[in-house]
């Protein structure tokens with residue numbers, strides 16, 4: 001089976017390294033390079049990914065390379081390619097470029113705002129038999145993809161949504177695939193429910209199994225071509241879940257989608273506080289919260305986020321309660337007031353502090369984007385919270401001010417010398 005990785009920043013490189021390490025060599029792992037220039041810098045001898053952890057560096061080779069729409073065999077030296085071909089960029093015709101292949105399994109680790117255009121371009125190679133893993137910061141990306149590209153639920157690829165708490169950065173721009181893994185976190189993932197109704201999560205809730213023994217079962221996705229006449233539709237999903245679970249050095253775990261939604265909401269708040277604050281101030285994650293002023297902003301954003309999450313859950317619970325038909329007021333109140341403690345502001349605040357400590361030596365991804373003069377992911381972080389606030393008529397002045405300050409910081413370069 002073929003695995004593709006799109007987005008070769010710190011997390012993309014880290015995932016590529018662990019994917020290649022844990023999969024048997026017969027599985028192909030292809031790195032999708034942004035441009036010929038990026039590929040040239042890295043694949044003279046075949047791409048190598050270096051991962052540094054606690055001062056020890058290990059390397060991985062054995063990847064295939066591809067430049068967005070065309071494929072490049074890493075065994076063919078780039079020096080043999082003509083300048084004329086290179087100038088044509090993605091999709092240029094060269095003997096080295098094979099027919100663009102079908103994509104079975106795609107790990108997406110690009111920036112949130114790059115995802116829609118990138119997947120639009122790759123969509124002819126994706127089908128209902130493919131699987132896409134979204135492993136990114138921010139929220140609202142999946143919704144954008146199904147609204148604009150994969151509209152038909154019955155022939156869209158399977159989606160896995162993942163929440164990552166590992167901290168990593170690229171050592172230097174020159175050594176593009178040298179990643180420093182600074183904070184050991186985890187990757188929790190869940191599968192978006194099947195529009196055709198197959199219950200991938202049956203194992204988590206199997207009443208036949210003693211509660212402590214209940215766990216995800218890969219056979220709930222599919223078994224074999226002999227037993228499942230739709231095996232072809234679900235095979236890539238099963239193999240992608242298996243590949244994720246094999247990457248145990250990244251502490252991967254398959255969780256019910258409801259839990260992933262909670263993890264993503266918590267991560268969204270982490271990113272909506274740490275990322276803009278560090279980008280505005282130009283400091284490391286760990287420098288923020290020894291200052292009372294930062295703590296006060298933290299409290300403000302966590303309180304606002306918790307309010308919108310509560311409003312969203314109430315609205316969803318209301319739809320559910322209404323669908324149950326007539327019930328007593330007490331029963332209704334019980335269902336409507338169920339709010340997960342992990343989304344209360346106190347818990348969100350603790351989570352932001354925990355991640356800031358875990359990644360204290362890091363420069364956040366948003367600060368790096370601002371320093372490079374590139375677009376930030378703010379619209380998928382604070383912007384997402386604000387869209388929810390608007391939908392539920394909740395004022396969010398702290399979340400909005402942080403976004404506006406960040407936008408100013410991106411637009412007005414800092415004057416170094418007066």
Ligand SMILES: CC(C)(CO)C(=O)C(=O)O
Pocket residue numbers: 137167270271274275285355359362363364365366
């Ligand atoms: C958690 C944090 C802030 C770690 O740096 C991050 O996810 C980022 O930089 O985008």
